[in-house]
Amino acid sequence: MKISLNWIKDFTNITITPQELCEIISSKLSEVESLKSAGSNDMVIEIENKALTHRGDCFSMEGIAREISALTKSSLNIPSYAPIKGSPERLLINIDIENSKDCPRYTAVKIKEVRLEPSPKYIQERLINCGMRPVNNIVDFTNYAMLETGQPLHAFDAVKLNKENKYNLGVRHAKEGECLETLDGVNRKLSKENLVITNEDKPIAIAGIMGGKDTEVDESTKEMILEAANFNNFVTRRSSRKLGLRTEASLRFEKSLDPNLTSRGIEKFISLITKHNAGKVEGLRDSYPEEKKSIIIELTLDFINKTIGKHLEKKEILEILAFLTFKTDEQENSIRVTVPTFRNDISIKEDLIEEIARIYGYEKITPTLPMKDISPATIDSKLGFIRQVKDLLKVLGYSEIYSYSFVGEALYKKVGLTTKNTLELINPLSPQLKFVRDNLLPSMYEKVELNKNNFDKFKLFEIGKEIKTKNSKELPEEIYTLCAAYFDKNQTNQELLYRKSKGDMEVLTERFSDLDSDIAPTLIEPGLMIYKIDLEYLYKKYSTHKNTIKDISTYPPIIENVSFYTKKESKIGEIIKKIRSLDTLITEIEFEDTYESEDKKSITLKIIYQDLQKSLSVNEITPIRENIIALLEKEGFQVRR
């Protein structure tokens, strides 16, 4: 929103420098984006719209002047104009509004003896300074009146509507298939989301957004109909989004405008054509079935002070409200506030608190801290667990990556997966970001590929959510998952690569659970193994895991080696487990050595026997060793003696 400083000065005295003014606007109304010099010794202040989303009244010089008067405590002088007289008998304007919720008010003014010419220089300059393009005096006056009062106006060529001075105007939703060429020369296909203005039931404008080409004013225009209407903000937004068309008018209607404002817009326009001798009012028709009335909000001083957290004097509060042109009725412990209709952002007590607090000044509120009992704060135990997992992975040499939750089909295909069961976005930024991932593997694979260019050896991990769809009604399941990649370009021995990477995962699972399940990579490529671990499952194990420690024996262990030949297909892990369960005196088995010879390999197991109560003798061990050898032989292994 661009503001001309000279224009503002028409309505209020500014005694501070433009820079000081900007500071105040930023801290009490909305962030000032820039302050620039402009034509005819003017300065233009650009204010961010975001904080004004609910302040339709601020999209005008008068509205901003009213704010500045309150912010700087200077007087406000907004002129009043002579009211426009009603319709003479011979003028027939019919306005048929389908639903007054869409259009609470529609005012049409017939103007005759229109004289088209370029508008006066000061008008053109102010329009330019505020970011609008001068066209001709009629169009410029509508824009000028809109910028000043905030009421969007539109001028139709009256003769193009009807040659006999009888107008049948209407406001209704467009029918599917209807079209309209708008002022910008674009032929637009309309749909039922678009509210349109009709003449003899034919669309002549898209309500609150843009007029039609066929009925625009041009050099030949002698008579015109001026439209000053009020359109619902929801309806205008939907219509504007559907068309992908935003204009100065739609911007204002979307913020919600006061229906009472149409009169002011018209009055300003009429004052301009009168002053510049550009036309005469013939009459008007005003369709305004339900007049908008001011609301009254009662505020207790106690509520104000408690909510702000600071004691404000009643006098101070009354002064602030008066500068904002709110009428106040002082009671003993409260204030009855009459909210002007143009402040339709204000409907409850809290809205008034904001007005009082921001004008009073947030910087004058002394910060305090909430008082609360000293019960300890807790971190969600799953989040705490994930922190621990990350810390351990870091120690193991893994670096954390983040990747997008959005994926494309091509990425999934690379690792042989399909996006069939994933959530699909209806408005993706690109095909690469079309689906919500239900698997962390594809992104990890992509990051591995990227890093291969720079490193021969690395370990990566990501902890993220896999989004598993349930059905179209229920929210999907979100499953915390760990994906870890182990890459070593020069490790050509796959078995060693596997044992090293698996060892890392074992450290993790053993640290957090007594989980003894098989860990296997999800993806294997030369030099690369990628693992996935369901953290929800590990977390469940972790939360029930009793971390009891084992007693340490003070007696010396007996260590023996058992060597045997085995075939390639044997499952050594299972054999070790079986041996271990043979006797409780076997406290540990280390997998000591393995080397290949043709199709056989030799394995040496280091068996550690230990007792908690006493020193073991060789005699006690002998039968166990014989059992081990018997077991191995039964399993078909050739034991080396």
Add this chain to the structure above:
Amino acid sequence: MDKVKSLREEFENEIKNVRDKKAVDSLYIKYLGKKGLVNRLLTDITKMPETEKKSLGPLINSLKKDIDNKIKTLQGSVFSKETSPASLDKTLPGIKPQIGHIHPITQMKNYAEDIFLTMGFEIVDSLEIDDDFNHFEALNFPKGHPARDMWDTFWTKEYFLPIAHTSTMQHRILKTHNPPFRVIIPGKCFRYEATDTVHEHTFYQIEGIYVSKDASLAELIGTLEKFVYTYYGYKIPYKIQPTYFPFVEPGLEMLVEHKLKNGQKKWLELIPAGMIHPNVLKAAGLDPNVYKGFAWAIGLDRLVMLKYGISDIREFHKGDLRFLQQF
């Protein structure tokens, strides 16, 4: 007993004169070798009566330990004297173990979370995909509300949405917690936005909520002030400005002073916040005449970028180790 004592004295005298490694070695053999003086003493006592064994045994053992310690200490010092500095190149680079790195946003998240933990805030997890009700409607954005345009959301075919703000958790928190309470919610958020060096469709937030009978604007400002002072480690200048969000009233924004590289100062919008709108409390079954609350959201990405001078926001999701290993 005298034998033990004299052996100790003998050793003490002898060790004083040791000057080189060779002498240390022969000292070791003399006293602690298999046939050394200490072992000889030990074999001697096996012939003694039981009572003497018991008293002498520990004495000999402690002598053995002392001699061992002293020789080892000497070995160390004599050894280093002999080999350095001539034989050890102290400028050689060390062989570093491979360590991992935690993503800078995780680090920042943990840091911010820990500050709030010490302030008594409970940490709760956020969803990644939510519905229109929790994300908008329960937060005082009716369907078609123009303010929805401020949130450029993605939508799935089922009309779920990857969350565009962690405020999506507010309604659930308000419903499940009994006031007074204070909660923070870290989360991954998404907005329909084309990416460039300063824009990213995926970003991270920490939501904060406080509800009690007497929460006030002063307390909101006080809480945010405490956080930024702790985060920055000094009393960083800040200011509070009004802004608009449908789910707060009043709505405001905290800006902190940021020093640019050229020494200039700039105000930086850091934390959007506000008093929770009565409609939001009502929607969760809390009586706004009894309870008040405040809420805010902190963007983590920007904090990290400022802290390390990162100029391209896209680095966060690229997964490039050359970037990540610097943290």
